[in-house]
Structure formats: structure tokens, C-alpha cells
Amino acid sequence: MTEEELKEIEQREQKTQIGPWKAYIEGRDHESGSDFIMTGSQENGVGDIELFGATENDYDFIAKAKQDIPRLINEIRELQKKLMHTS
Secondary structure, three states: OOHHHHHHHHHHHHOOOOOOEEEEOEOOOEOOOOOEEEEOOOOOOOOEEOOOOOOHHHHHHHHHHHHHHHHHHHHHHHHHHHHHHHO
């Protein structure tokens, strides 16, 4: 993966609502209301995301992606640096 591709992914992530994101599933994480993804924290939340036709696993995946993608990008960059130093 090129640095340009990583930057494009990183820019898309950075344009999304503030993190962290957390999925709230009715009956699992709360008792009434609909399933949603809370953006930000309870103190600085910007808006909830509701999806139609999504499964619980879809909600969990999308919510975790907000935190996972930056970590994956950093890990890729670190591994690429190590590979450059060993070649």
C-alpha cells in the first residue's frame, strides 16, 4: 500500500464525526429505543448515527472502524519503516 493510499484513507477517516464511536444495540447495551452509533463521548457527542438494514455486527464493525482505521494506518507505516531499514 502506498503512502498516497494511506493518506487518502486517513483523510476520509478524519472528515468523519469526532470519536470515539460506540455501537448501542437495544436489548444488549440499552433497554429502549433504536440501535445507533454514538459519536464522541456523552459529554461532547455530535450526533448519533442510525442505520437501516444493519445487523448488530454491522453496527459494531462501523463503530469500531473509527478507532481501528487510525491504528491500522499507524501500524502499516511502522511496518513499512522497519522494512525500509532492513532492506
